[in-house]
Amino acid sequence: PWTIVTYMFLHGGFGHIFFNMLALFFFGPQTEARLGSRRFTALYFIGGVTGALFQMVLAPGGEMVGASAGVFAVGLAFAYYW
Numbered sequence: 001p002w003t004i005v006t007y008m009f010l011h012g013g014f015g016h017i018f019f020n021m022l023a024l025f026f027f028g029p030q031t032e033a034r035l036g037s038r039r040f041t042a043l044y045f046i047g048g049v050t051g052a053l054f055q056m057v058l059a060p061g062g063e064m065v066g067a068s069a070g071v072f073a074v075g076l077a078f079a080y081y082w
Contacts, residue, residue: 003052004049004052005048007048007052008045008048008067008069011065011067012063012066016065017066017067020066023071023074024071027071027074027075027078028040028074030078030082031074031077034077034081035077043073043074044073044074045070047070047072047073048069048073050069050073051068051070051072051073052064052069
């Protein structure tokens with residue numbers, strides 16, 4: 001059951017983690033300043049868990065790795081506010 005949380009801390013290679021962290025570097029600080037630390041952390045984890053649930057429903061048995069869903073949630077929040 002912990003897979004839907006722990007998968008966010010694994011990555012499929014250098015390029016995968018590099019681009020996730022690059023997006024977080026550009027969009028994270030402004031989004032966190034707008035939302036506050038607690039709401040930003042909640043946004044990130046809710047986005048990550050939601051991504052895991054979608055993965056389980058839409059592609060059962062598929063490999064789940066990476067923080068892409070959480071980073072995407074941060075990017076969407078950035079786009080919403082700016």
